[in-house]
Structures are given as C-alpha cells and as structure tokens.
Amino acid sequence: MSLESLLDSIASTPLSPDVTLLRQLVAAIRPEKANQTHVATNRLNALIFLLKSHPHYATALGNYVSGLVSSRQSVHLFTDTGITLSNDFWNAAWDRLMHKFLPPLVNDRYLRDVFGTVFNKADDYIWIQGIDDAVWFDLIQTTGIHPDAPELGSEGFLDELLSSLQVLSYRITAIGLEAELVRNFPAIERHESPFLHQNDEINAYVHEFRLWRAGHSVAHRDSRHVDVLLTQCEDIIKTIKRTSSSNGVSVSLTRLLLRASESITRLRHLLELIEAPDREKAMQTGVRLFKELVCADNRKFSMRELMRSNTRLLTLQVSEHAGRSGEHYVANNRSERLSMLYSASGAGFIIAFMSLTKLLFGKLLLAPFGFAFFYSLNYSLGFMLVHILHFTIATKQPAMTAALIARTLDRSGHKLDELTGLAVQVIRTQFIAIAGNIVAAVPTAFVISLLWNASTGQHIVSADKARLLIHDINPFTSLSVFHAAIAGVCLFLSGLISGYFDNNASYNKIAERLLQIPAMTRLFGAERWQRITTYIGNNLGALAGNFYFGIMLGSIGQIGLFLGLPIDIRHVTFASANFMIALAGLDFVLPWQDWVDSILGIFLIGVANLAVSFSLALYVAMRSRDVSFRKSGELVILLWRRLLKRGGKFFLRNDRSD
Numbered sequence: 211m212s213l214e215s216l217l218d219s220i221a222s223t224p225l226s227p228d229v230t231l232l233r234q235l236v237a238a239i240r241p242e243k244a245n246q247t248h249v250a251t252n253r254l255n256a257l258i259f260l261l262k263s264h265p266h267y268a269t270a271l272g273n274y275v276s277g278l279v280s281s282r283q284s285v286h287l288f289t290d291t292g293i294t295l296s297n298d299f300w301n302a303a304w305d306r307l308m309h310k311f312l313p314p315l316v317n318d319r320y321l322r323d324v325f326g327t328v329f330n331k332a333d334d335y336i337w338i339q340g341i342d343d344a345v346w347f348d349l350i351q352t353t354g355i356h357p358d359a360p361e362l363g364s365e366g367f368l369d370e371l372l373s374s375l376q377v378l379s380y381r382i383t384a385i386g387l388e389a390e391l392v393r394n395f396p397a398i399e400r401h402e403s404p405f406l407h408q409n410d411e412i413n414a415y416v417h418e419f420r421l422w423r424a425g426h427s428v429a430h431r432d433s434r435h436v437d438v439l440l441t442q443c444e445d446i447i448k449t450i451k452r453t454s455s456s457n458g459v460s461v462s463l464t465r466l467l468l469r470a471s472e473s474i475t476r477l478r479h480l481l482e483l484i485e486a487p488d489r490e491k492a493m494q495t496g497v498r499l500f501k502e503l504v505c506a507d508n509r510k511f512s513m514r515e516l517m518r519s520n521t522r523l524l525t526l527q528v529s530e531h532a533g534r535s536g537e538h539y540v541a542n543n544r545s546e547r548l549s550m551l552y553s554a555s556g557a558g559f560i561i562a563f564m565s566l567t568k569l570l571f572g573k574l575l576l577a578p579f580g581f582a583f584f585y586s587l588n589y590s591l592g593f594m595l596v597h598i599l600h601f602t603i604a605t606k607q608p609a610m611t612a613a614l615i616a617r618t619l620d621r622s623g624h625k626l627d628e629l630t631g632l633a634v635q636v637i638r639t640q641f642i643a644i645a646g647n648i649v650a651a652v653p654t655a656f657v658i659s660l661l662w663n664a665s666t667g668q669h670i671v672s673a674d675k676a677r678l679l680i681h682d683i684n685p686f687t688s689l690s691v692f693h694a695a696i697a698g699v700c701l702f703l704s705g706l707i708s709g710y711f712d713n714n715a716s717y718n719k720i721a722e723r724l725l726q727i728p729a730m731t732r733l734f735g736a737e738r739w740q741r742i743t744t745y746i747g748n749n750l751g752a753l754a755g756n757f758y759f760g761i762m763l764g765s766i767g768q769i770g771l772f773l774g775l776p777i778d779i780r781h782v783t784f785a786s787a788n789f790m791i792a793l794a795g796l797d798f799v800l801p802w803q804d805w806v807d808s809i810l811g812i813f814l815i816g817v818a819n820l821a822v823s824f825s826l827a828l829y830v831a832m833r834s835r836d837v838s839f840r841k842s843g844e845l846v847i848l849l850w851r852r853l854l855k856r857g858g859k860f861f862l863r864n865d866r867s868d
Contacts, residue, residue: 213238213257221270227281229318231274233328244333247340254345261352272353279321284370287322288480289377292506294469302516309511326507335505346497347490368423371480372416378477379412382443385470390463394450404442411436412477419484433481440474447471458717547642554646556601558783561647562654564592565787566662569671582768590760597752604643605701605782605819644816647783655787659794669795676795679788680804683780683811690780694815697779698822700762705827708755721747782816 216235239257241249261268295302316323329338385391386405392398398405418431447467454463479499486492509515571584596603662670671679683690715721724730724743731739763779770777789808793800800808 213253213260217260217264217267217271220274221267224270224273225277226274227277229278229324229328232278233330236328236334240331240334241337244331244336245340247337250337251341251345254341254349258345258348258352261349268352268354272355275353275355278324280366282319282321282324284321284367285374285377286320287325287503288371288374288476289381291322291325291503291510293381293472293476294465296469303513306511306513306516322507325503326510329504329507332508332512335501335508338504339501343494343497346500347493350493350496351489368484369420371484372419375412375477375480375484376416378473378480379409382470382473382477383409385466385473386443388466390460391450391466391470394453394457394463395446398446404439404446408436408439408443411439433485436481437478440478443470443474454717458713458715460717463717547639550602550639550642551646553600553602554604554643555650556599557596557603558647558650558652559654560592560596560599560601561603561783562651562658562787564588565651565655565784565791566658566670567592568784569675569788569791578768578772582765584764585768586761586764588760589764590757593756593760594753597749597756602643602646603783604640604647605697605816605823640820644782648786648812651783651787652790655790656794659791663794670791671795673795676792679792679795680800680808683785683789683815684804684807685811685814686807688811689776689778690785690811691814691818692776693778693780694782694818695822696766696777697763697781698819699826700759700766700779701819701823702826702830703762704755704759705823706830707758708751710751711754712751715747715750720750780815780818782812782819785812785815 213235216231216238220231220235235257239250239253241247241253261271297305316327318324329335383405386398386403415431415433415436447470450463450467451459479495479502482495483492483499486495567588568585571581571588574580574584576584593603659670662668669676682688685691721743724746725740733739734742763781767778769775789812
C-alpha cells in the first residue's frame with residue numbers, strides 16, 4: 211500500500227485505536243536492509259512532503275498517533291523497556307530462550323506491547339537511529355504531536371510520565387536497600403542514603419507538579435535537587451565498580467548496578483522531557499528517548515545483549531585480574547629477561563617428564579574415560595607444579611598479556627608509540643619464553659630417552675608409536691595445526707578461568723573465610739595456616755586455571771575418540787619433547803624430509819597456540835572495556851619496520867627506541 215493510500219485510510223478514521231495502519235505506515239518507510247538509512251530517510255522525507263502538501267493528512271496523522279498513545283497505558287513502556295529486570299540472570303536467559311519459540315502474549319491495552327508490534331523487526335533500531343534527528347523534528351512539527359497537545363495533556367500522556375517517574379524512583383530506592391549493595395558500600399548505612407532520599411524528592415515533585423498543572427496556587431519546584439541526589443547515587447555505583455578491581459564482583463552485583471544505572475538514566479530523560487523549556491528541547495529529548503526505546507525493544511529477546519550487558523563488569527574484572535598477571539609476563543630489562551629464560555627453562559624441564567608420563571599412561575589397557583582421567587591428572591598436577599615452582603609456560607602468556615595490552619589501549623588513548631613499545635616487549639618476552647621451554651624440553655627428553663634405554667634395554671616408545679608421534683606433528687599429513695588451534699582455545703579458556711577464580715577469591719573473601727575454620731587452625735597452627743590461606747587467596751586463580759587447563763588437554767582427545775570426531779590437542783612444548791622421544795625410538799634414523807616437516811610442524815603448532823589464544827583473549831579484554839582499536843594496521847607496520855631495522859635487538863635486547 212502506498213503512503214498516500216495509508217494517509218487516506220488514516221484521515222478517514224483519525225481517532226481509531228487500531229494500530230494496524232501505523233504498523234503498515236512504518237513498514238512502508240522501513241528499508242529492505244536495516245543499514246540502508248538513506249532509503250529510510252528518503253521515504254520519511256516523502257511522507258513529510260505529503261503531509262505538508264495536504265495539511266489534513268498531517269492533522270489526521272497527529273490525531274491518530276496521539277489517540278493511540280493516550281488510549282493506552284504508557285508506564286510500562288518507560289519503566290520496563292530497556293531496563294534490566296529484577297529476576298536473576300539465569301531466569302532472564304531462560305525467558306529469552308523460551309520467547310524465541312513462544313513469543314509473549316500482546317496486551318493491546320499497554321503501549322509497550324503495541325510499540326513492539328509496530329517496530330517488530332529485530333534490526334529496526336538501525337535505520338531509525340540512522341535517520342538524522344532533524345528529519346524526525348520535521349515530522350513532529352508537521353504532525354503537531356507534542357506532550358502538551360490536548361490528546362496528550364495532563365490527564366493522559368503527561369500523567370503517565372509522572373507515574374513513570376515514581377515507579378522508577380521506587381525501584382531505585384529498593385536497589386539502595388539491597389543487601390549486596392550495602393555489603394559492597396558499607397558507608398551507605400552510616401549516612402543518609404541518596405537512594406532513599408531521592409524518592410522523597412520525586413514524590414514531592416510529582417505532587418506539586420500535578421497541583422500546579424491543575425491550576426492550584428502552588429509553586430512548581432524544579433528537579434535540581436533530584437538531579438543532585440541521582441548524581442550521588444551514580445557516584446556510589448562508580449565507587450563500587452572502581453573498588454571491584456580489588457574486592458571482586460559477581461553477576462548478581464553486576465546486574466544490580468546495571469539496573470540502577472539504567473533506571474537513573476531513564477528517570478533523567480523523563481525529567482528532561484517533562485521540564486523541557488520549549489518545543490525544540492522537548493523534541494530533542496523525545497527523539498532521543500524514542501530511539502532508545504526502539505533499540506531496547508528490538509533487543510529485548512537477544513541472548514547476546516543479555517550476556518553483554520549483564521556480564522560486562524564481571525568480564526572486565528576477569529580480564530583485569532589476567533592483565534595484572536600479564537604484567538609478570540613482560541620482561542623490561544636484561545635481568546628480567548634472564549629471569550624469564552630461567553623460569554621458562556624450568557617449565558620445559560618439567561614438561562619433558564609430563565610427556566614421558568603421558569606416553570607411559572598410554573600403554574595401559576584402559577577405557578577412554580580411564581585415559582582421560584590419567585592424562586588430565588598428569589597435565590593438571592604438572593601445570594600446577596610449574597606454577598608452584600614459579601616457572602613459566604610460554605603458551606600461557608598470550609591470554610594474560612592480551613588483557614594487559616587492552617588495558618594499555620584503554621589508558622593510553624590509543625597512542626601508537628606507547629603501544630608499539632609494549633608490543634615489542636611482549637613479543638620479545640614471548641620469544642624468550644618459547645626458547646626457554648623448548649631449549650630445556652628437548653635435551654631433557656633426549657637424556658630421559660637415553661637413560662630409559664640404558665636401564666631397560668628398550669626405548670620408551672616402539673618404532674610404530676614413534677612414527678605415529680612424528681605423523682601427529684606433520685602439518686601436511688595430519689591435523690596438527692587444527693589441533694593446535696583447539697589447544698589455543700583451551701589456553702584462552704584457562705586464562706578466563708584464572709581471572710574468574712581470582713575475582714571470586716576477592717569477592718567472596720576466600721582467604722579470610724578459610725582462616726576462620728577452627729579445625730584447620732588447630733591442625734596447622736595459627737601462623738602456618740595464615741600463610742597457607744594467604745597463598746590460596748593470592749594463587750587460587752592460577753592454580754584453578756592450570757588445573758582446568760590440564761583437564762581440557764587430557765580429555766579432549768578422548769572425547770573426540772568417543773564421539774568419532776577428529777579433535778585433539780597439540781602443544782608446542784609437548785610436541786618438541788615428543789619429537790625427541792620419537793627420534794630415540796627410531797634410533798635417530800629419520801629421512802631429511804621428515805626432519806623438515808617435523809620442525810615446520812612444531813613451528814606452526816606454536817604459532818597456532820599463540821595466535822588463537824592471544825586473539826580470543828584480546829577480543830574479550832577489548833570488548834569488556836568497550837575499546838575499539840582501528841589502527842591495528844599502523845601498529846603492524848611499525849612493528850614490521852622495527853623488526854627489519856633491528857632484528858636481533860627486536861627479539862633479544864632493548865634498543866633506544868623501545
């Protein structure tokens with residue numbers, strides 16, 4: 211149906227409460243693709259031209275829209291749409307999942323439900339936000355829609371706005387009384403809470419405003435005092451977020467703070483709309499609120515939006531903890547680089563024995579679950595031992611240093627010189643760590659193989675097993691690079707797990723609570739138990755990350771075997787140690803082509819391990835900080851130039867430009 215036909219239908223029944231014509235009008239303006247904002251703008255301008263050319267169309271459309279709004283309850287639209295619900299995260303996720311299959315019932319009496327049927331495409335907000343505000347202003351002025359219009363007067367739309375103010379204010383008060391908020395900001399109990407006081411001010415404001423609108427001789431108060439109290443509430447929220455870096459945070463607290471922030475923002479917008487000094491200011495606020503409501507309504511069933519909004523602060527703290535750990539993975543001078551080389555060599559030494567242990571477990575007659583259990587036990591205990599001895603596994607670095615780079619991006623304002631220096635230090639340290647791991651793992655595996663053969667008269671692995679190990683790292687005849695990418699995902703997940711448990715230890719005061727167990731104090735003694743709990747509090751994340759990383763590495767291959775899928779893991783240091791053990795099993799007789807393929811395979815396994823874990827960790831860290839780095843090409847060019855000019859110094863030592 212054309213725009214003119216729709217306007218004819220509206221003009222024939224300008225006071226109809228039926229929303230069908232408005233839905234068809236929006237559909238006529240909606241572009242085929244949401245990002246075609248120029249198409250939507252042209253169609254809306256065409257509508258405005260028709261309205262200006264035929265004033266009776268404009269009057270009819272204004273009356274029609276005003277009648278639709280005034281005949282329905284608007285409070286829920288302003289207080290629910292775009293505001294995080296009070297139910298917990300998992301219930302919210304379940305509701306959204308169910309709504310994908312069974313949409314909620316539309317109640318025609320509520321403007322919120324009608325609003326959702328008019329803008330019923332999940333990407334409507336894209337073209338609506340893409341249309342310039344001036345075009346929307348022109349439409350509003352042409353139709354004459356305004357909060358002070360007779361259909362939207364004090365007994366209708368404006369009264370709904372005032373009621374919405376009170377509902378939002380009561381909700382903010384309830385949030386201020388939540389035990390979790392009080393726990394994270396105890397000072398709120400010792401002083402007059404702005405969360406409570408703002409409600410008194412809002413109620414007084416609404417009462418006097420209604421009397422003033424009714425013509426009573428009452429001085430209408432402004433909202434400046436309310437604004438001060440809302441600012442104090444926001445300051446408390448910011449303080450809790452700021453201290454969460456040391457105190458930790460939970461999903462429930464994140465959801466509580468998000469609900470409070472959204473309610474305060476919406477309350478401010480409604481106050482701006484009510485107190486607009488002139489028509490132009492009212493239109494600016496109204497259009498901004500309209501776009502906000504469309505966006506929120508379109509995304510109300512989005513699982514991605516739920517995850518993003520409700521876990522952002524938690525993700526930030528997880529990556530923040532990982533970022534602080536990442537500082538220990540960046541060597542800034544010769545002494546720190548030597549220390550990193552020693553630390554990485556110690557890890558390589560232990561990994562060589564872990565490779566031996568896994569190969570010995572592989573000789574047992576077990577079901578897939580048994581292999582998964584013993585492999586996981588070997589990996590988990592080995593990685594935890596590496597951490598306890600303060601050694602470094604090179605492939606664990608990217609998940610930590612990526613968060614550090616994201617934090618530097620956030621703080622440096624995307625200064626390429628500062629970021630380039632950090633990137634050089636990270637690459638240099640990563641190179642030293644990998645070299646330390648491999649340089650220690652290879653000779654250790656070689657010595658182990660010789661000693662095993664000398665003491666038992668047999669090789670650790672048979673010739674067939676040795677050829678299989680060589681095949682498993684060949685990038686041309688096996689899926690070694692793909693399996694290395696899977697290991698990279700595991701490395702990334704272990705970094706998140708480490709950050710999560712560090713955050714959890716801080717938020718739930720794990721060390722302090724353990725210290726209060728009387729039985730443990732009697733068993734170990736007060737001083738020793740305090741040292742143990744302090745160590746647990748400081749290292750719970752690292753230990754948990756290494757433990758679960760071991761489980762992932764030990765079980766993925768068996769899961770793939772059970773499901774009949776070609777999934778497994780390849781880790782550069784283990785691949786190096788296995789290669790040396792396989793060489794010994796073949797009496798060091800290997801064609802030169804296999805030498806080249808194996809060395810290339812180990813190199814590509816290392817690249818896949820590092821690239822996948824670093825990319826995923828950097829993506830999550832940057833998303834958690836709302837950082838969008840668009841100058842990555844310039845950074846790569848700067849790094850490449852520095853590599854070409856000072857190749858040796860780039861990897862081994864500082865130069866003046868670092």
